Amino acid sequence: MFRPARASASQSDDADAGERFTRALVALTRTVWSPDCTFETAIAAICQTAASALQIERVSVWRYDAGERVLRCLHAYDAIAGQGIAPDALETLPLDEDDYIASFDDVRTLEVAVFERDAWMARSHLALRDYLQRHRIHGVLDAPAFVGGALQGMVCHESLAGARIWSRAETTFAASMGDYVAMAxxxxxxxxxxxxxEHLRLHDVATGLPNRAYMIELIRQRFIDGPSRRHELLAVVHVQVDVSTGRGCSAGAPSADTVMGRIAQVLRPMMGVDTELARTGVDGFSFLVSTHASNRTVIRLAEAILGMLESMDWPHADLEPGASIGIAVAEQAGARNPLLLLQQGEEAAAQARAAGRFGHAVYDTEHHTALLEALRFERAMRDGFARGEFEVHYQPEYDTALGQWVAAEALLRWRVGGALRTAAEFIGVLEPSRLMPAVGRWVLRQACQDAAAWPARAGEGAPGVRVNVSARQFDETGLVEDVQASLDASGLDPARLTLELTETTLMRDIDHALEILRPLRALGVQVAIDDFGTGYASLVYLKRLPVDALKIDREFVQGMPDSAADLAIVRAVIGLAEAFAIEVIAEGVETPAQAEALNAAGVHRMQGWLYGKAMPNIELCRMLGVKLGPTDTSPD
Structure with a gap:
């Protein structure tokens, strides 16, 4: 319990206090010199120790800022409450006089028994006097903390109980507290x-990234943790940068470090929870991928890196940087050598560089054929798109009540060596890649351009066109602008364009979906929910979404007319759509029996092999405007 000391002390009291002070200093030494003791812990311990040993109400430690000429309180301890002062209550005091600081040049402590009657304090020191008055402090015993001959701060022992005449033992102890503050x-x-x-030892100054030593130690740690992580993929993706200039170095050409710094800015956003980046050479970076995911994680990263570096803009005309990627995968069995794994990635990058700029290679292809083939597939897909191998085909949408085509869905195809690949064969690779937004924009522009030339039907307007929007397109900025640009370039009536989005895409974030859908509807385009019924429980949100059509997924159509459950689901969707005045379209209609059951349920717009498979635009144009019944078209 705190007990205030008497106003003065006898020699006997001094002797008792001396023993108390010695014990306090020994205990404080153990605390301050402990490796686990932080600066904040040390300062708090000093304040509490001083208050207990001096039996005083309040002790505070201040930092002196010579540049701004202010004192900043770092910690204050209230012995009566038995706790530190809240951080937001700590103060900053401007020094309106220089002699307070100067007084510490010749003394070990500054003592004031009763500040109200002290002539030195009465002359000025407005900020200090205001502080003492506000906290009802009567006597003070301040001790400086010098480090290397420069005043860093002071410890202030503050008496609230009344006048305090400080004994020699007390001033000696207070001076020691100043030394302990200096020590802290x-x-x-x-x-x-x-x-x-240590930071400089493990980091590259030019880029601010961790360096080679850091990466080696990180791989070593992953190897230590690895046995407990079964089926984990651990791989190095090394990026070898060619920083040579195209027409020789000219005045003003950036240095190699400047180029690497610029590239580091591009690569940084590619780091994630399972991916870390370091500069591991003068002209090289390395990613460490540690994940339970499949090889697809490494593939996406490598493809993204090449795409980003190829598209970089450089301010200097002579600069033509290139990059090659090498991939090395750590095996679960056998010796694990961090340096060896890093070197394998570098060797693979050198092999890729020999084959040309912006290439990639996998170390030990015999054991990683699947990874190599996946990389080649993504690269071939990117190259194929650049060469114009992608096509847009159209699958008609038939209205059984009108007996004619009313719309067509744009579907992506890839013609490779004369063979035509459907989207199902490559969409799983395309959608998560950085190529998807560019392909999506191209499909949108091409579909609007083709539809603008479709002939009008007798007594009706021209058919509409439906374009799928991927989740990646929907999440990235610029979709509304892309739609507007496609409409402007083609001259297509916005009412003829429908954007199809999956239920899953819309339901992930309703508020975000509304932010995108509202300006799209303002353009005059329509919105349809594709694959309805296979995603989230969306019925409660349907009334909030500005949509024009629901497309019943083929999964519910295939069981008709025999499946009572599928028929019930279809009827429920129809009732829901009617309540919100939304059009219903059935996908995957393949048999007359399915079409008849759908008609009986009230669905008249249908799409599927029964009415026509996907076809090039030229073939579709021959069919438009002609009233046709079901064809005998069967799946390939």
Whole structure:
């Protein structure tokens, strides 16, 4: 319990206090010098120890800022409450006089028994007097903390109980507290310096990224943790940068470090929870991928890196940077050598560089054929798109009540060596890749351009066109602008364009979906929910979404007319759509029996092999405007 000391002390009291002070200093030494003691912990311990040993109500530690000429309170301890002062209550005091600081040049402590009657305090020191008055402090015993001959701060022992005449033992102890504060300042400075040295040892100055030593230690740690992580993929993706200039170095050409710094800015956003990046060479970066995911994670990363570096803009005309990627995968069995894994990635990058700029290679292809083939497939897909191998085909949508085609869905195809690949064969690779937004924009422009030339039907307008929007397109900015640009370039009536989005895409974030759908509807285009019924429980949100059509997924159509459950689901969707005045379209209609059951249920718009498979635009144009019944078209 805190007990205030008497106003004065006898020699006997001094002797007792001396023993108390010695015990306090020994205990404080163990605390401050402990490796686990932080600066904040040390300062708090000093305040509490001083208050207990001096039997005083309040002790505070201040940092002196010589540049701004202010004192900033770092910690204050209230002995009566038995706790530190809340951080938001700590103060900053401007120094309106220089002699307070100057007084510490010649004394170990500054003592004031009763500040109200002290002539030195009465002359000025407005900020200090205001502080003492506000906290009802009568006597003070301040001790400076010098480090390397420079004043860093002070510890202030503050008496609230009344006048306090400080004994020699007390002033000696208070001076020691100033030394301990100085010690805490110096330990903190050294630890900061050591941390900076360690940071410099493990980081590259030019890019701010971790360096080769850091990456090797990180791989070593992953190997240590690895046995407990079964089926984990651990791979190095090394990016070898060619920083040579195209027509020789000219005045003003950026240095290699400048180029690497610019590339580091591009690569940084590719780091994630399972992916870390370091500069592992003068002209090289390395990613460490550690994940339970499949090889697809490594493939997407490599493809994204090449795409980003190929599309970089450089301010200097002579600069033509290139990059090659090498991939090395750590095996679960056998020796695990961090340096060897890193070198394997570098060797693979060198092999890729020999084959040309912006290439990639996998170390030990015999054991990683699947990964190599997947990389080749993504690269071939990117190259194929650049060469114009992608096509847009159209599957008609038939209205049984009108007996004619009313719309067509744009479907992506890839013609490789004369063979035509459907989207199902490559969409799983395309959608998560960075190529998807560019392909999506191209399909949108091409579909609007083709539809603008479709002939009008007798007594009716021209058919509409439906274009799928991927989740990646929907999440990225610019969709509304892309739609507007496609409509402007083609001259297509916005009312003839329908954007199809999956239920899953819309339901992930309703508020975000509304932010995109509202301006799209303002353009005059329509919106349809594709594959309705296979995603989230969306019925409660349907009334909030500005949609014009629901497309019943083929999964519910295939069981008709025999499946009572499928028929019930279809009827429920129809009732829901009617309540919100939404059109219903059935997908995957393949048999007359399915078409008859759908008609009986009230669905008249249908799409599927019964009415026509996907076809090039030229074939579709021959059919438009002609009233036709079901064809005998069967699946390939």
């Amino acid at each position: 300042f110096e330990i903190a400075r050294r630890r900061r310096a050591e941390a900076e040295v």
